[in-house]
Amino acid sequence: MRSVGIRELRERTSEIIRLVRDERAEVLVTHYGRPVARLLPVQSEPAPEEETAQVWAELDQLAVEIGARWPEGVSAAEAVAEGRREL
Numbered sequence: 001m002r003s004v005g006i007r008e009l010r011e012r013t014s015e016i017i018r019l020v021r022d023e024r025a026e027v028l029v030t031h032y033g034r035p036v037a038r039l040l041p042v043q044s045e046p047a048p049e050e051e052t053a054q055v056w057a058e059l060d061q062l063a064v065e066i067g068a069r070w071p072e073g074v075s076a077a078e079a080v081a082e083g084r085r086e087l
Helices: 006-011 013-023 048-069 076-086
Strands: 002-005 027-031 034-039
Touching (some): 002 006, 006 013, 013 027
Antiparallel strands (some): 027 034
16 A cells, blocks of 8 residues: 655645546555555445346346245235235
8 A cells, every 4th residue: 555645645636646546546644654544446336227227136036036935826916915904
């Protein structure tokens, strides 16, 4: 991990931030040789379409699991009606 003093950070902020952003480097910031902060790249968030695709994949998997345990000859409407009777 690279280390920079506060003065160097102030003088070369753009360059150091670029290093963290582009090379995903971690930079330790020091004050009189003692660590005081760490600059880390932000974890990228999945794009909305990737997140949506993941949700649909999980729902598809859930449907498969429910289907494997669903009793034969019982419709969803019947199952809901039966559940309401039990309340």
